[in-house]
Amino acid sequence: MTTTHEHTPHHLGERSAMLKVTGLQKIYNGGATAVEAVRDLTFELAEGELVCLVGPSGCGKTTLLKCIAGLMAPTDGTVELAGQPVLSPPPGMAVVFQEYGRSLFAWMSVSDNVELPLKEKKLPKARRAELVAESLAAVGLTEFADAYPWQLSGGMQQRVAIARAVAYEPQVLLMDEPFAAVDAQTRADLEDLVRELWKRLGVTVLFVTHDIDEAVYLGERVLVLSNSPTVVQDDITVDLPAERDQLTTRQDERFTQLRAHVYAQIQQAKKGTTAPAA
Amino acid sequence: MSRTTLGQAQPTPENTHTPSPKADPTEQESPVARTRRRRPGNRGPAGAALRTAHVLLLPAVLIGVYWAFTAQPGAGFYTPTPAAIGTAFVELWFSDRFFVDVLPSLGRLAVGFALAALIGVGLGVLLGLDARVRATIEPVLEFLRAIPPPVLVPLMIMLAGIDDTMKITVIVFGCVWPILLNTVEGVRAVDPVLSDTARCYGITGTTRLRVLILRSASPQIMAGLRLALALAIILMVISEMFASSSGLGFAIVQFQRTFAIPEMWAGMVLLGIIGFVLSSLFELVEGRVLGWYRGLRAAHRGE
Amino acid sequence: MSTATTTAPTPGGTRRPGARARTAPNRPLLGLLGIAAFLLLWEATPRLGVVPERYFPPVSEVLLTLAQRALTAPFWEAVGHTLYGWALGLAIAFVAAVLLGFALGAAPRVRAFTTSTVDFLRPIPSVALIPLAVLMYGTDIRSTLLLVIYACFWLIYIQVLYGVADVDPVAEQTARSYGLGRLARIRYVVWPTTLPYLMTGLRLAAAVGLILSITAQLIIGSPGIGQQITTAQQGNAIALVYAWIIATGILGVVINIGVRALERRVLRWHTSVRGEADT
Structure with missing residues (x-):
């Protein structure tokens, strides 16, 4: 970031x-x-x-x-x-819950999970891509952007949730x-x-x-x-x-x-x- | 389903003979390869031969036995040889009859199924989201869905005659229940943590419906649709068998009544093929829609 | 048809007691209200002329017809025929599916040869067999049985296979290490694991079996409720057709409740362990 x-x-x-x-x-x-x-x-x-x-x-x-x-x-x-x-x-305000497995959208990739709230904020596409890339890099998950949350370990899933919160600014x-x-x-x-x-x-x-x-x-x-x-x-x-x-x-x-x-x-x-x- | 950390694998019938991902806590942060290779022992030419045998052997034996049985002189009049059925099949269905009898049946099936899906999912979401409405309507729904749908065929004939409306109505009325009730279950089961998460991030309205509720309920919705599809085929056929002047069900009954036995069998075989193809297509769609769900379940099982 | 039928457990945290507790209203009362409104609507629409009575008689008339019929012997004979075909077909399908399911479930190598055949036969709509049944058995009960058995068999069989596949390998190995023989392992490990799946299959099959039992009577004309409905329709007795439909609905509800009660009873001792298989 x-x-x-x-x-x-x-x-x-x-x-x-x-x-x-x-x-x-x-x-x-x-x-x-x-x-x-x-x-x-x-x-x-x-x-x-x-x-x-x-x-x-x-x-x-x-x-x-x-x-x-x-x-x-x-x-x-x-x-x-x-x-x-x-x-x-x-x-x-952004919230990171204890139950990482349940607070991520299992049907979306890691990057889609991070991007979804930004779409709802009506941010332009380029800005969204930038924020997603930055926040994933900040939590060290850049290479797992296309993975599904359930493919990751618990700690990694919680990092996705943190990245999502951070990207939300x-x-x-x-x-x-x-x-x-x-x-x-x-x-x-x-x-x-x-x-x-x-x-x-x-x-x-x-x-x-x-x-x-x-x-x-x-x-x-x-x-x-x-x-x-x-x-x-x-x-x-x-x-x-x-x-x-x-x-x-x-x-x-x-x-x-x-x-x-x-x-x-x-x-x-x-x-x-x-x-x-x- | 325990909510343990997902990186750990438990031995299961499918991966006991493959090296399982390490359960060492320091490995937690490494991505766990979840490409599920089933039965790795079956590779190579020998494996291919075995697989082919798995698929073809039993059907070949069954058809062979049936053929040997029916080819005997004096074997039943009602059981023609596969060759006779095959000839009748080609003559019957590789002709105009396919467009006259079969396509309209399939069209009604599609329309009825689509309407049932629309109504079932729509109402199901409404009922699933509102506990009050659900509690009010539930007993009535329990009763309506317990009515075996075929009994509506005679009624619909009295109300709407024997045209398409009757047949489609019967299909819709029969198919809507499993879809509706499964959707209600699915919508009710939306995870409250996920729901809260969506609210926190301002995901509301139609996005919430599209991204959260429908997706989250999709395993149950698909299960309902799968049941409904099987039911729709049954209802399509019997609405045509009971009273009709066209359609596949009508044709099969006509063949039976005029003792056109190979043709009757050809009709039955076509019906079987339609059932098989539609259910395969459905599985294909389901695989796409629920790919994430299968993975999630496998992950929870520790595969 | 049966309700929620995902045969598989939903992943993680299916039951969260209290999650929606605060929205739980007075359910029985609201339910009664719903039924009352439904009956009132049914009574009012034809009486007010919204739909013509000759197509849609008021509910009082339908229920009266049903009550009159229910006092006659032929009514109960028809119900008896339908239930007999249903119960016998279901029982035969159940026994066959359980035996075959366990046998093949225990022998995965043999089972691999049957998968393609099963996958092809299973989706064939059982009604495709109607003409064959007519030719072979006419209006005899065997026609009904053929349809009911074919439809029910696959539903139960597939569930048994799921159940056998779900056996916890650790439990299986533990049983082995304590020297339990094959039969004992089936009795103490495989059977309890499979039971919830089996009950799900039975529940689905019970509903589908009733549909097929009545269908056979409708189309083939074997004695029973289906045939009675055909007769009523041909005689243009619309109230009677509605009465029979209500009767089948009640029958369906009773069967559903019965099977669910059975399921709860059978699974009582380990619903806590495997409750999710029922979802």
């Missing part, structure tokens, strides 16, 4: 709020019983930030993500993307536990790929994960969610150097401290004892 992220008209300052979630609440009404999955979530992502969201399993991460993506209407509260309320999937990239279903080594490669793409494109990334190490390694900030009904339990700034490396970063003393901190927060979240500390 050679294109750097163009600043949008909504750009107000060096780090203005790109994604703003205010008082988000979601209650599922299942007949007689109502389940409050998300209680009161408020947080912001500055433009160009990479924020990781961790929480105990079953804490409503997926619900939250669906509300942010505009796939689900919250019961209360608002989501704003670059100052605009999100009511349906906004054009400036979103303002915000949402990633919903994208590496939960790939093996450990592939996972490490993909984490570095995300860091690299993020730095190069300047895109705002919200990365949901249940893996504490992953959250600390990837993020500039880590948001810890509480148990369901969910609130923000803690907001931790990751003061690690921008250049991160699977080996050295993970051995860094500061990394270990942060990791321990997040871990403690999550243990507390599971018990559901502490009040929100953000």
Whole structure:
């Protein structure tokens, strides 16, 4: 990818709020019983930030993500993307789901999968070809452009999904536990790929994960969610150097401290004892 | 169908004797060759001979036995020799009769099948997408599709006479159900993750229908169409057999009633050939439409 | 005809419980509403003169005719004839298809010689045999049986072959390593794997068998529902024709429900394992 992220008209300052979630609440009404999955979530992502969201399993991460993506209407509260309320999937947002095998169109080649959203954006053909080629090159899949997704391994399929998101040129990239279903080594490669793409494109990334190490390694900030009904339990700034490396970063003393901190927060979240500390 | 990483191969009857792709995690990122070579042992001239024998031996034996049986003096009047059937076949169908009797039948078949496909898929998509409408109409549909379609032939004769309308209506009414119900199933089974993905990327309206819903439901739709095709041939024939003045079914019944036995057999053989050719054509189309699906399934099986 | 009939499992994640749960409305109520609307429409259109009554009698008249007929012996005789031809034909086809399917499924080398013949015979429409059946057996029940058996045999046979081919090689090898003999392997490995496929074949064949049983009576004139419909049509008794059509529909529904119940019962113990074969 050679294109750097163009600043949008909504750009107000060096780090203005790109994604703003205010008082988000979601209650599922299942007949007689109502389940409050998300209680009161408020947080912001500055433009160009990479924020990781961790929480105990079953804490409503997926619900939250669906509300942010505009796939689900919250019961209360608002989501704003670059100052605009999100009511349906906004054009400036791309999502990478955990289930790579199910989020790719099995009847289309890799390049068609990447190109399809661009067609819907009504981009001219030449521009589409350019974006497809660039994004596939960025994830290292140029030679598999004509393959079908199911001909590739799991990690490669997830890279196709990432290429598709990147080619879409979103303002915000949402990633919903994208590496939960790939093996450990592939996972490490993909984490570095995300860091690299993020730095190069300047895109705002919200990365949901249940893996504490992953959250600390990837993020500039880590948001810890509480148990369901969910609130923000803690907001931790990751003061690690921008250049991160699977080996050295993970051995860094500061990394270990942060990791321990997040871990403690999550243990507390599971018990559901502490009040929100953000 | 486990959702394991796809790079790993499990031994299956078809690839146990070929080196299977490595299951080593470090190999995960390498593309897995999925060109499925079936039975690699059958190559070379010996293999070719064996394959030819596979295809031709049994039919040759069967025809030979039948021929030997019918060639005996005093063998049944109703079972002419293959030579007699062949002669009758050439005389009958390599003539104007083909255009008078056979082509119109095939035309009605095509029109009826196409209409049924259009109605079945169209309604199926509507019902598949709307749970409310589906729940409302389902019991009635369950009943209508349980009606054996041939019983409509007498009714349609009373309503529409014995013309093309009757025959096409019978075909449409009989064929629409398997298509409709399979389409509903297919549309309902569209993956919610894929559906969400499409929404996120702004794929809506007719594109969504074309790119997501119809393609995703195509395995089920094709299965419905395949059933419908077999049914359409049956209905074409019996609507002509029951009451008609033309068509292949009518001709065959005429031959039988006038004891033109070799001609009757020639008609049956033609019907068999039509059935075979249409189903082969269908398989060809299906192979094109569902190539991705076969690959996907093979990948999930770990072949 | 039978419904969803992809004989093969759909790939990955076929069942996602709860995926659509939130849209599930009150199904039985809506269904009743649908039936009521259907009956009302059928009653109203001829009564309001939208379509002439002589072509489309109101549903009340049709149901009344059906009820009157259902009190007579000939009605049940006709139903009995149809069911007898159907059940006997289906049973013969089932036994033949299972025996042949298992025998050839277990011997792939022999099976390779039969594939071309099967591929050619299978798509031949069974109604092509009607003239031959008439010549050989006249209106005898054997005519009906010939058609029903021919149509049903292939449906079941093909499913058995699919099923036998689907046997997990690991399970087969495990059974072998524990010294299970050929018969024991068929009993404990092949048969359970094949059963869901077999039930799918039976379900398809049951529906097709009814169609052919009635077709034989319609065209050949063997006694049964088909022949009754022909008589009614020739006598221009339109309400009676409709009544018989309703009766065949009910018969079809009953057979469908019956076969599905059987399927569930037979597969109860391993639907969790192989539930997808039913899709």
